[in-house]
Amino acid sequence: MFDIYLLETIINGILLGGVLALLALGLNLIFGVIDVVWICYAELVMLGMYAIFFLYVKFGIPLILACLAGIAVVAVVGYLVHFLIISPILGTAPINQLLATGGLLFFLQSFTTLLFGIEFRNIGLRLPVLEVFGIYISFARLLAFCTALIGMIVLYFFLARTYIGTAIRAISQDREVMVLMGVNSRKIYLITSAIGGGLAGLAACLLVLQYDIHPAIGLSFGPITFMICVLGGLGNMLGGFIAAFIFSQIIAIGGFYTEIEWGYVIAFAVFIIMMFIRPQGILGSRS
Amino acid sequence: MLELQAVNAYYGSFQALFDISLAVEQGEAVAVIGPNGAGKTTLLRVISGLVRAGDGTLTMEGKNLRTVPPHSIINLGVAHVPENRRLFPRMTVEDNLKIGAFTPSARKQFRERLKFVYELFPILAERCAQFAGTLSGGEQQMCAIARALMSNPKMLLMDEPSAGLAPVIVQQVFELVRQIREKGFTVLIVEQNIQQVLKVVDRAYLLEVGSIKASGSASELLGSEEIRKAYIGV
Secondary structure, rough: OOOHHHHHHHHHHHHHHHHHHHHHHHHHHHHHHOOOOOOHHHHHHHHHHHHHHHHHHHHHHHHHHHHHHHHHHHHHHHHHHHHHHHHHHOOOHHHHHHHHHHHHHHHHHHHHHHHHOOOOOOOOOOOOOOOOEEEEHHHHHHHHHHHHHHHHHHHHHHHHOOHHHHHHHHOOOOOEEEEEEEOHHHHHHHHHHHHEEEEEHHHHHHHOOOOOOOOHHHHHHHHHHHHHHHHOOOOHHHOOOOHHHHHHHHHHHHHHOOOOOOHHHHHHHHHHHHHHHHHOOOOOOOO | OEEEEEEEEEEEEEEEEEEEEEEEEEOOOEEOOOOOOOHHHHHHHHHOOOOEEEHHHHHEEOHHHHHOOOHHHHHHHHEEEOOOOOOOOEHHHHHHHHOOOOHHHHHHHHHHHHHHHHHHHHHHHHHHOOEEOOHHHHHHHHHHHHHEEEEEEEOEEEOOOOOOOOOHHHHHHHHHHHHHHOOOOEEEEEEEEEEHOOOOOOOEEEOOOOEEEEEEEHHHHHHHHHHHHHHHHO
């Protein structure tokens, strides 16, 4: 029997997967190149959402310009995260870098709470819901999906075609030898961090259309993003991409047959079970 | 072209090189031979800045290598083919070569350099879209040399190009060295395979426990009773 609501659920799952894939890509890119997991990655998204909110709502800048500025702001934040926090401790035990970004997570949360308070804000823009053959699709989600996909394609061509992009891919395979080709690793790390920040900024543009902004909004995406990356194989961009859609389908379909909260419970349970079966992730090779 | 005078190098408190002085003239091929652990690799790493010299002077065409950041040494015309080749295994041959042309001056000549290395090693042109990790050992060595040549260097530093290769391939690798010499590149090569390398170079230095113990033309060293007994085993 054909169930149109199930189809709608699957489509919504795919749309959700697009944004999650974008976030996972940013986190994987940084991990693949610098070997550091930015636990605070979703908090960068939160900063981007606030930046867009203030530029658009408080300063009246057109939304598209506010979004571009938001991407730029988070790219600069990404650059600074590496410059100020990761770079000085890059040579120390990996756990230190992990803990430092974990500390940054709480710092950013409490600092934004201090600055902006805990109230929920939104940009007050309500996009229409489209009806296609009896299926209801939120335009904001569709837009987010398409933009995320375009963002990922642009990144793919950047990594595949440019010299900097090729160096970014190469450095994740052999760090030390890069210097012999005249590549300044520190510069590549900073560029990668800025790109990772820019991707978080792009995600902020897409999420600000669908969600209220508050200091803890990062917690709605951070853990899922991290688990998607692990499920796909940390540092493996293709794995992360696939895992994002698997995860979003588990959430959507699991939620469809029970309740939406159950969708998340099932997804996290699947994650834990996967850690027993295939801890290196779907496409991962690390032990 | 390349000159080292009284160079000492350390790993922490461990001294790996003692008072090394050597010179390589333009167009020459020079080998540094010696047993495992003698400091041969360290010597090349000091030249390309991966290990900073403790003291002494290092110059390339009169420019002081010690004040140049490691990633800029390639701009002085020194390209290093590292030990174990160190290709990017999950990248295509052509992407590997592209990284070799990373410096701004090399990027401008990318097409010409690519044509040059593909003519030198036609098998790489055939395999250009293949992952470097799927190449045979000999092909990987070609790819590593080609990657270094992409930067349009004046001088090639080669670290144990024959290591880990089947005996029949080893022959081919030394043939590659000969080919590169014929193209006019200056070569400084480090090798344990002493008998073979001495057939393709002009001069050699013998390195033992971090010090130069002997030097001379390739034929002198090949004829030296001491070296034959200790290293060639004839």
